[in-house]
Amino acid sequence: MNPNIVVPPEQSNMRILVTGGAGFIGSHLVDKLMENEKNEVIVVDNYFTGSKDNLRKWIGHPRFELIRHDVTEPLLIEVDQIYHLACPASPIFYKYNPVKTIKTNVIGTLNMLGLAKRVGARILLTSTSEVYGDPLIHPQPETYWGNVNPIGVRSCYDEGKRVAETLMFDYHRQHGIEIRIARIFNTYGPRMNIDDGRVVSNFIAQALRGEPLTVQKPGTQTRSFCYVSDMVDGLIRLMEGENTGPINIGNPGEFTMLELAETVKELINPEVEIKTVENTPDDPRQRKPDIAKAKELLGWEPKVKLRDGLPLMEEDFRLRLGVSKKK
Ligand SMILES: NC(=O)c1ccc[n+]([C@@H]2O[C@H](COP(=O)([O-])OP(=O)(O)OC[C@H]3O[C@@H](n4cnc5c(N)ncnc54)[C@H](O)[C@@H]3O)[C@@H](O)[C@H]2O)c1
Numbered sequence: 428m429n430p431n432i433v434v435p436p437e438q439s440n441m442r443i444l445v446t447g448g449a450g451f452i453g454s455h456l457v458d459k460l461m462e463n464e465k466n467e468v469i470v471v472d473n474y475f476t477g478s479k480d481n482l483r484k485w486i487g488h489p490r491f492e493l494i495r496h497d498v499t500e501p502l503l504i505e506v507d508q509i510y511h512l513a514c515p516a517s518p519i520f521y522k523y524n525p526v527k528t529i530k531t532n533v534i535g536t537l538n539m540l541g542l543a544k545r546v547g548a549r550i551l552l553t554s555t556s557e558v559y560g561d562p563l564i565h566p567q568p569e570t571y572w573g574n575v576n577p578i579g580v581r582s583c584y585d586e587g588k589r590v591a592e593t594l595m596f597d598y599h600r601q602h603g604i605e606i607r608i609a610r611i612f613n614t615y616g617p618r619m620n621i622d623d624g625r626v627v628s629n630f631i632a633q634a635l636r637g638e639p640l641t642v643q644k645p646g647t648q649t650r651s652f653c654y655v656s657d658m659v660d661g662l663i664r665l666m667e668g669e670n671t672g673p674i675n676i677g678n679p680g681e682f683t684m685l686e687l688a689e690t691v692k693e694l695i696n697p698e699v700e701i702k703t704v705e706n707t708p709d710d711p712r713q714r715k716p717d718i719a720k721a722k723e724l725l726g727w728e729p730k731v732k733l734r735d736g737l738p739l740m741e742e743d744f745r746l747r748l749g750v751s752k753k754k
């Protein structure tokens with residue numbers, strides 16, 4: 428090929444690895460990446476919390492490949508970009524085998540950085556707002572170092588992601604790897620596991636089954652919920668842009684868990700009861716992203732409000748649970 432011909436970036440073919448691509452956010456990201464005919468997408472996943480079903484429309488597609496692989500083992504392939512998502516995200520699942528969660532975050536991220544270094548790929552890590560722990564600053568800007576319990580039951584995830592961020596920056600400084608770090612705040616949408624255990628999927632499944640909505644005590648704790656299409660848009664902008672991050676990607680609309688339960692009840696099943704149940708240790712009391720950096724550096728902000736996103740998720744849950752809407 429003539430070396431003087433410069434191929435503009437939007438014209439070049441890209442081979443993209445998505446680890447954890449059979450999961451909730453990963454499978455939506457794959458859908459978006461596959462829309463670009465210049466992209467070839469490879470998913471690696473161990474199916475711990477993900478499923479082939481989430482990718483069924485792409486299985487057999489000539490630009491798509493699915494590999495059963497655990498990221499705690501080395502991976503030798505040739506790719507241009509790596510979206511590194513592999514890690515259980517629901518507290519129930521990441522606490523199920525905490526040692527494995529740490530291995531996934533630390534050894535898994537080391538392996539993906541090793542791959543990025545060998546082939547010269549750009550790598551994006553999906554970190555989390557949990558790096559801020561139980562935050563003492565509100566809302567949380569990226570400059571906040573957090574308030575994390577290093578020995579608690581959530582630490583395998585929180586500290587695991589903090590080490591993963593450290594590894595990303597050390598590979599960047601020491602080996603010149605091109606890195607991107609997204610700090611994702613609570614994301615919801617179609618394809619979440621019905622029994623995933625996270626609050627939005629729990630409340631929607633409970634409302635559709637006519638079971639009480641289980642608000643964990645005190646119920647005044649807050650979260651800020653981002654719809655999955657907004658999240659995927661933010662991740663792609665971060666990968667394609669020039670900033671390493673970390674950058675918060677989330678929706679600043681903040682709700683108490685009681686408010687969320689009231690909203691789900693009103694929109695999905697006004698007859699359902701709301702009951703208060705025991706909470707788990709170290710549950711953060713408040714969480715809201717400061718997204719000034721995402722707005723300025725990525726030109727990104729979320730578009731889908733909670734009241735518009737919940738019905739889209741309801742539709743998907745109705746189909747999967749076989750519960751039709753009353754006329
Ligand atoms: N959804 C959120 O609200 C949220 C918030 C903050 C950060 N994140 C991060 O985003 C990423 C995706 O989250 P999600 O909500 O889609 O979760 P998910 O559990 O649906 O997806 C995670 C995927 O990773 C796979 N996986 C887990 N361990 C693996 C391993 N050792 N090797 C290979 N694959 C493995 C799972 O099988 C699953 O398909 C995670 O890194 C998570 O920490 C998510």
Ligand SMILES: O=C(O)[C@H]1O[C@H](OP(=O)(O)OP(=O)(O)OC[C@H]2O[C@@H](n3ccc(=O)[nH]c3=O)[C@H](O)[C@@H]2O)[C@H](O)[C@@H](O)[C@@H]1O
Pocket residue numbers: 515516517518554555556557611612613614624625626627629630641642643644648649650684706707710711
């Ligand atoms: O977004 C993030 O940064 C992190 O948020 C979540 O962790 P968490 O906010 O604890 O998620 P949930 O399990 O959905 O809990 C949210 C709140 O709802 C409450 N909850 C949960 C479940 C339930 O049935 N009822 C209920 O009131 C919890 O006590 C908590 O206060 C994700 O699961 C993590 O993967 C992610 O990294």
